Structure formats: structure tokens, C-alpha cells
Amino acid sequence: xxxxxxQLGGSGLGNYRLDKSELNNEQLFxxxxxxxxxxxxxxxxxxxxxxxxxFAKKVETFNLFSMHSEHYQSHEVxxxxxxxxxxxxxxxxxxxxxxxxxxxxxxxxxxxxMVLTGLQVRTHEGAMTISFAGKQSQQEIDQLVNDRLxxxxxxxxxxxxxxxxxxxxxxxxxxxxxxxxxxxxxRKERREDFAELIKYxxxxxxxxxxxxxxxxxxxxxxxxxxxxxxxxGNINE
Amino acid sequence: MFEKTDEQLIxxxxxxxxxxxxxxxxxxxxQIYHYGMRMTGKNEDxxxxxQEVFISVFRNLSTYRNEGSFKSWxxxxxxxxxxxxxxxxxxxxxxxxxxxxxxxxxxxxxxIHTHQENKQLISAMQQLPLAQKAVVELKFFGQFTFDEIAExxxxxxxxxxxxxxxxxxxxxxxxxxxxx
Numbered sequence: 001x002x003x004x005x006x007q008l009g010g011s012g013l014g015n016y017r018l019d020k021s022e023l024n025n026e027q028l029f030x031x032x033x034x035x036x037x038x039x040x041x042x043x044x045x046x047x048x049x050x051x052x053x054x055f056a057k058k059v060e061t062f063n064l065f066s067m068h069s070e071h072y073q074s075h076e077v078x079x080x081x082x083x084x085x086x087x088x089x090x091x092x093x094x095x096x097x098x099x100x101x102x103x104x105x106x107x108x109x110x111x112x113x114m115v116l117t118g119l120q121v122r123t124h125e126g127a128m129t130i131s132f133a134g135k136q137s138q139q140e141i142d143q144l145v146n147d148r149l150x151x152x153x154x155x156x157x158x159x160x161x162x163x164x165x166x167x168x169x170x171x172x173x174x175x176x177x178x179x180x181x182x183x184x185x186x187r188k189e190r191r192e193d194f195a196e197l198i199k200y201x202x203x204x205x206x207x208x209x210x211x212x213x214x215x216x217x218x219x220x221x222x223x224x225x226x227x228x229x230x231x232x233g234n235i236n237e
Numbered sequence: 238m239f240e241k242t243d244e245q246l247i248x249x250x251x252x253x254x255x256x257x258x259x260x261x262x263x264x265x266x267x268q269i270y271h272y273g274m275r276m277t278g279k280n281e282d283x284x285x286x287x288q289e290v291f292i293s294v295f296r297n298l299s300t301y302r303n304e305g306s307f308k309s310w311x312x313x314x315x316x317x318x319x320x321x322x323x324x325x326x327x328x329x330x331x332x333x334x335x336x337x338x339x340x341x342x343x344x345x346x347x348x349i350h351t352h353q354e355n356k357q358l359i360s361a362m363q364q365l366p367l368a369q370k371a372v373v374e375l376k377f378f379g380q381f382t383f384d385e386i387a388e389x390x391x392x393x394x395x396x397x398x399x400x401x402x403x404x405x406x407x408x409x410x411x412x413x414x415x416x417x
Contacts, residue, residue, distance in 0.1 A: 030398035034382060058402065061409040068358050069377040077270045080284050082262055085291040088253050 025055050033062065243307040251298055262291055265308065269315055274355075275374055276319050278363040286322050290315045305388075312379060313389040316371055323367050361411040369404035372397050 023031075023041070025048065031037050032045050049056040113119070117132045241249075241260070249257030269290050273283030293314050301310055362370055375386045383401075387394040 026395075026398050026402045029402055030383060030395075033376070033398075033401070057409055058405045061405045061412060064412055065358075065373075065405070065408055066377060072271070072358065072378065073355050074267055074271055077266050077287075078280065078284065080288065082259055082266075082291075083255075084288065085262060085295050086255050086258050087292065087295060088255070 025052070025058075029055070029058065029062075032059070244303060247298060247301060247307070250295070258295065265311060266291070268308075269311070272312070272315060272374060272378070273319075275359055275362050275378065276367075276370060277322070278359050282322070282326070286315075286319060289322065290318045293318055309381070309385055309389065312375065312381075316375075316390055319371070320367065361408055364411055365404050365407055369400045369407070372400040373404045373408070376401055 023044070028037075028041065028045055028048065031041060037045055049059055120129075120131045122129045122131070241257075243261065243264075246257045246261040246264075250261060266287065269287045270283055273286040273290075274280065277283050277286060290311070294311055297314065301307065304310075362373060365373065371390055372386055375381045375389065376383075379386075381389070383394040383397045386392075386397045390397070392400075
């Protein structure tokens with residue numbers, strides 16, 4: 001686009017010489033189109049319209065085309081499928097929520113971290129404690145050990161008491177049984193001893209009786225063998 | 238008086254209110270359709286482009302931050318969809334290339350949907366390169382400033398002025414022929 005050389009002169013327009021040289025036809029035309037011409041630019045614009053036929057023709061064309069555009073007949077839009085432009089996706093179900101895989105992944109990572117770090121969450125007397133790697137305070141460990149020991153001690157004492165009681169009962173029962181056995185055994189032995197003694201005595205008496213029977217029989221025989229002796233004989237023989 | 242603002246309709250549409258979206262669409266469909274008509278020159282292409290624009294607008298509705306007017310934001314999308322549309326239709330043609338003149342290429346359906354007075358204007362625009370045509374469209378029919386056109390098309394304001402200036406050079410010839 002050839003730049004317009006200013007042909008303006010004279011005393012009246014001499015003050016605009018500097019501005020004229022800075023604006024080419026396109027810029028001046030652009031300002032005119034936008035309605036932003038100041039007074040001196042308007043003078044220059046009019047001057048160019050008079051002196052530059054090509055420029056003037058463009059202005060004329062612009063006006064002509066502008067007039068036609070104003071008379072443009074905007075008839076109604078033919079029928080068309082307006083609904084096809086409304087492409088709103090259906091409400092997704094909660095299980096089809098796009099963030100679900102991400103949430104699942106995040107919770108999995110959290111679970112892995114909790115396992116690897118040994119995360120422990122405890123609530124004690126309204127206070128929540130989160131600890132990692134199973135580390136507990138020494139005080140808590142001591143408290144826990146003491147509690148466990150006390151519990152163990154109570155259990156052991158109870159067990160010992162029961163054991164002692166059981167042993168005493170068992171010993172008492174054993175002693176009673178032993179006493180009864182001893183008493184029973186003693187009676188039996190004495191009875192047997194007495195029985196043997198009586199038997200012995202009876203045997204001795206039997207022997208004595210047998211001895212006396214024999215003596216008496218011998219005496220009888222002797223008597224009967226020496227009849228003389230029975231009447232007149234000397235008895236002392 | 239009780240018409241809801243664009244922002245209110247957008248907020249409702251984002252919450253799945255189809256009627257709000259259709260109201261917003263009906264508010265701008267005429268502008269977008271005629272934008273498509275002037276940019277493509279064909280009723281069928283204008284309808285396709287309009288559908289693509291509104292699908293794209295709806296898809297990006299959540300990214301609209303109320304910075305600038307909704308219309309300006311929508312026409313920025315329309316411009317990029319239009320470029321894509323052109324590249325798909327005419328992959329070998331650059332944005333600054335002058336399109337091949339299709340003599341009396343307007344179909345019967347296009348004639349029905351194109352007013353006689355509009356036909357010459359649309360026909361003249363079809364002979365401009367896409368880059369110039371976009372600036373002409375936004376300037377004359379969108380009533381946007383050069384700064385807004387620059388923002389919507391991703392070029393500088395000076396480039397937009399230069400393209401309009403260049404477009405008028407061609408339109409001058411075309412209008413002379415048409416109205417001779």
C-alpha cells in the first residue's frame with residue numbers, strides 16, 4: 001500500500017505538516033472508520049480525499065458497502081436441530097465419579113504408609129494420640145508393664161491360694177485315709193495275732209489233753225495189768 | 238424488560254437447564270447464521286457452521302469468564318470454527334489466497350434463503366480471501382472495533398486495518414462491476 005505523500009501547503013495547514021507525515025493512508029483511514037479523527041486529522045483526511053483518488057475511492061467503497069450492510073435483510077434462520085448443540089452429559093452416578101479411582105489410589109497409598117510406618121491412633125481420656133513405628137513413651141510402657149504385672153500378680157496369688165487350699169484338702173484327705181488304714185490294719189493284725197494265740201493255746205491245750213489222755217490210758221492199762229494190785233497190793237508200787 | 242441477561246442464561250445452561258441454553262442460542266443464532274451465510278455464501282454451509290459454532294460454544298461455556306461481552310467471545314469461537322471449516326472444505330487454499338470465482342454457484346436452496354439485495358453483497362464477499370473477509374464481516378456486520386477484531390482473530394489492530402483497506406480495494410472493483 002503506497003504511503004500518501006502530503007501535498008498540503010499554505011499557512012493555514014502548515015501546523016499539521018508533522019502529523020501528516022506520521023500517518024499513512026491505512027492509519028488515517030482506520031482512524032476515520034473508528035471515528036477517532038481529531039480536528040487536524042480530519043483536515044488531513046479531507047485533503048487526501050480531494051487529492052488522492054485511490055484513497056477517495058476506498059472511502060466511497062466503504063460508505064457504499066456500509067450502506068449495503070445496513071440494508072442487509074436478516075431473514076429468519078431456517079429450521080435446524082438446536083437440540084443437537086445441547087450436549088450436557090447425564091448426571092453421573094456416585095460410583096461412576098471420576099475421582100473415585102484417584103480416591104481409591106490415595107487411600108491405598110495411605111494404607112501402605114500406615115502399615116509401613118506402623119501408624120497407631122489411640123484415644124485415652126479424651127486425647128487422641130497418633131504415633132508412628134509403634135513408638136510409645138517410656139511412661140506409657142511402664143504403666144502398661146505395671147498394669148500387666150499387677151494383673152499377673154493377682155492371677156498368680158489367686159492361683160496359689162487355690163493351689164494351697166487344694167493341697168491342704170488333699171493332704172487332709174490323705175491323712176484321714178492313712179489313719180483309717182492304719183487303724184484298720186492294726187485291728188486286723190491284732191485280731192489275727194489273737195486268733196493265732198488262741199489257736200496256739202487251743203493246740204497246746206489239745207496236746208495237753210492228749211497227753212493226759214495217754215497218761216490216763218497208760219495208767220488204766222497198768223491198773224488192769226496188775227489186778228493184785230487193785231485189791232491188796234500195794235498201791236504205792 | 239424481564240429478559241434474562243446472557244450471564245444468567247449461561248449460568249443456568251451450565252447447570253443443565255436446556256431451556257436457558259435454547260433461549261441463549263435463539264438470541265444469537267440469527268447473527269451466527271448470517272455470519273455463516275456471508276462467510277461461506279451457502280445456506281447449507283452456513284447451517285453446518287452455525288451448528289459447529291454453537292456446539293463449540295456450549296462445550297467451552299464453562300471457560301467463559303465474563304471478560305468482555307459474550308457476543309465478542311462467541312464470535313471469536315465462530316471465527317476459529319470458520320477457519321477450520323474452510324480448511325476442511327478447501328484444504329489447499331490459504332487464508333490470504335483469493336478464492337476461485339464460482340460463477341453463479343448459488344444453488345436453488347440458497348436462492349430461496351438469500352434475499353435479492355443480499356445476493357450481490359454475499360457474492361462480492363465470496364471473492365475476498367478469508368482473512369480479509371473475516372475483517373470485513375466483523376467490521377461491517379459485527380460492528381466491532383479494530384481492537385476487538387484483532388482480539389477475536391488473533392492479529393494486531395494494524396493488521397486488521399490493513400486487511401480492511403486491502404479488502405476495500407477489491408470490493409471497489411467488485412461493486413463497480415455489480416452496480417454498473
